[in-house]
Amino acid sequence: MSHSTAKVGFYQFAPEFGAVSTNLSNVIAALDQVDADIIVLPELAFTGYYFQDRDELATLAEEPATSTTVSALIQLCRDNNFHLVTGFAEKTEEGIFNSALLINGEGILQTYRKLHLFNTESEYFDPGNKPLQTCEINGIKVGLMLCYDWAFPEVARTLALQGADLICHPSNLVLPWCQQAMLTRCMENGVFAITANRIGSDIRPRGTLNFTGQSQIAAPKGVQLHRASATTEALFTTTINLSQARDKKVTPLSDLLRDRRPEFYTCLTNK
Amino acid sequence: MSHSTAKVGFYQFAPEFGAVSTNLSNVIAALDQVDADIIVLPELAFTGYYFQDRDELATLAEEPATSTTVSALIQLCRDNNFHLVTGFAEKTEEGIFNSALLINGEGILQTYRKLHLFNTESEYFDPGNKPLQTCEINGIKVGLMLCYDWAFPEVARTLALQGADLICHPSNLVLPWCQQAMLTRCMENGVFAITANRIGSDIRPRGTLNFTGQSQIAAPKGVQLHRASATTEALFTTTINLSQARDKKVTPLSDLLRDRRPEFYTCLTNK
Numbered sequence: 001m002s003h004s005t006a007k008v009g010f011y012q013f014a015p016e017f018g019a020v021s022t023n024l025s026n027v028i029a030a031l032d033q034v035d036a037d038i039i040v041l042p043e044l045a046f047t048g049y050y051f052q053d054r055d056e057l058a059t060l061a062e063e064p065a066t067s068t069t070v071s072a073l074i075q076l077c078r079d080n081n082f083h084l085v086t087g088f089a090e091k092t093e094e095g096i097f098n099s100a101l102l103i104n105g106e107g108i109l110q111t112y113r114k115l116h117l118f119n120t121e122s123e124y125f126d127p128g129n130k131p132l133q134t135c136e137i138n139g140i141k142v143g144l145m146l147c148y149d150w151a152f153p154e155v156a157r158t159l160a161l162q163g164a165d166l167i168c169h170p171s172n173l174v175l176p177w178c179q180q181a182m183l184t185r186c187m188e189n190g191v192f193a194i195t196a197n198r199i200g201s202d203i204r205p206r207g208t209l210n211f212t213g214q215s216q217i218a219a220p221k222g223v224q225l226h227r228a229s230a231t232t233e234a235l236f237t238t239t240i241n242l243s244q245a246r247d248k249k250v251t252p253l254s255d256l257l258r259d260r261r262p263e264f265y266t267c268l269t270n271k
Numbered sequence: 272m273s274h275s276t277a278k279v280g281f282y283q284f285a286p287e288f289g290a291v292s293t294n295l296s297n298v299i300a301a302l303d304q305v306d307a308d309i310i311v312l313p314e315l316a317f318t319g320y321y322f323q324d325r326d327e328l329a330t331l332a333e334e335p336a337t338s339t340t341v342s343a344l345i346q347l348c349r350d351n352n353f354h355l356v357t358g359f360a361e362k363t364e365e366g367i368f369n370s371a372l373l374i375n376g377e378g379i380l381q382t383y384r385k386l387h388l389f390n391t392e393s394e395y396f397d398p399g400n401k402p403l404q405t406c407e408i409n410g411i412k413v414g415l416m417l418c419y420d421w422a423f424p425e426v427a428r429t430l431a432l433q434g435a436d437l438i439c440h441p442s443n444l445v446l447p448w449c450q451q452a453m454l455t456r457c458m459e460n461g462v463f464a465i466t467a468n469r470i471g472s473d474i475r476p477r478g479t480l481n482f483t484g485q486s487q488i489a490a491p492k493g494v495q496l497h498r499a500s501a502t503t504e505a506l507f508t509t510t511i512n513l514s515q516a517r518d519k520k521v522t523p524l525s526d527l528l529r530d531r532r533p534e535f536y537t538c539l540t541n542k
Contacts, residue, residue, distance in 0.1 A: 115535055119523070132538070151458075152532075157425075177492075180451070184452045188424055251446075261399075265539050
């Protein structure tokens with residue numbers, strides 16, 4: 001991986017609710033032999049999304065350190081020399097989190113626990129309890145966020161202020177606004193973003209959720225590099241030029257991060 | 272003006288550089304007899320935009336308390352029983368600011384001094400030195416921002432956290448991204464926004480700037496209610512339902528402001 005370009009992508013598919021090993025086999029079959037630096041999978045890519053309650057979640061969530069899913073993904077990364085970002089139902093001593101894992105062939109490099117739980121998620125997930133942070137892989141600063149975090153400009157901004165070049169954004173979207181908002185996130189922060197959404201439905205006793213696909217790769221200046229279909233499986237990769245994310249200027253004298261006036265933003269951190 | 276609806280609009284036109292009294296006459300002629308609660312004018316609507324230097328700005332800027340432009344606008348508001356928001360080159364003892372004034376028939380209700388100066392503006396304007404705030408007029412909470420402030424999600428967010436129903440946004444846009452970003456601002460904050468942009472060009476010794484029109488009124492959920500042409504003068508008003516700005520829910524359990532996690536946003540206020 002060079003320091004100025006990276007081959008990045010997503011795998012959009014329809015996880016089957018509760019069928020962790022089936023979903024894992026599907027991901028391995030789809031991604032084995034893929035040439036990329038970073039591939040992003042959807043939120044909760046192995047368990048499915050629409051849990052009945054915390055008990056059901058607890059039976060499907062895994063502890064990363066002992067998870068056979070994670071160890072298989074590490075092996076997949078090692079075999080293909082790429083990084084994976086995936087949504088993951090993370091069981092820990094601190095609680096059960098809707099998490100994103102950044103994995104390579106060595107292990108888990110970073111865990112992000114979703115800060116903004118959506119709708120019924122707060123019935124069964126614990127809210128994220130760790131600060132947003134970035135992780136440098138081969139010279140690329142990667143930030144993680146999950147699904148509904150798109151609605152909170154504070155998330156992408158915090159990652160950008162920490163130097164993120166690329167935001168990896170596993171999602172299970174049911175609302176229509178995210179993809180357009182992520183173009184604004186990329187514009188206002190001068191970053192790349194990969195939104196990996198799922199397709200299909202979770203048809204559960206409590207109701208049916210239909211996910212909206214249209215996974216997207218967006219570039220600084222709000223450029224939509226690719227948007228997948230709303231309904232069909234899609235594996236997509238493209239090469240991005242990271243230098244675009246390191247120049248925050250929109251005119252010779254105007255810089256998106258340097259022009260900020262943080263002394264006037266104190267309202268944003270009031271509880 | 273009822274507390275649940277308001278008739279709001281903008282006047283998009285081409286100020287002539289340096290011709291303050293001509294521009295004022297034009298605005299008065301266009302807005303006299305207009306039926307509205309709030310009308311928004313472009314940034315620097317009376318002086319024009321592209322100053323050579325601080326000396327030139329100083330000759331065109333006015334002290335609000337003694338400004339004949341402001342007193343004529345107050346009279347215009349009084350005659351027609353509306354509020355005006357206008358860009359204004361504001362000369363004070365503290366400096367010369369690129370400001371927005373909220374005016375009614377009684378006088379100036381609020382002054383906002385642009386926090387994020389764009390490109391060459393910082394050569395001749397002083398940066399805004401007052402906190403963002405909202406102003407309640409007949410039950411409507413109004414927030415002010417100016418042009419390039421669109422690129423900083425912290426601005427609209429701060430106004431929304433202070434209860435803004437409607438953001439009035441005088442602009443002199445030369446970049447292509449604002450209108451789309453303002454749809455995202457309205458979505459993420461659940462507010463209305465009126466972006467009043469100018470048309471035409473400032474052809475000056477230092478160069479020519481072409482302004483992009485397309486003044487816009489946007490609603491919560493990111494709905495574009497109206498967008499004007501890029502090149503023609505336009506006076507537009509519409510009725511908005513303010514209750515839409517007071518319900519921040521995107522699902523029964525998800526609320527755009529209540530779901531925030533400010534303890535994780537501390538990075539945003541670091542200097």
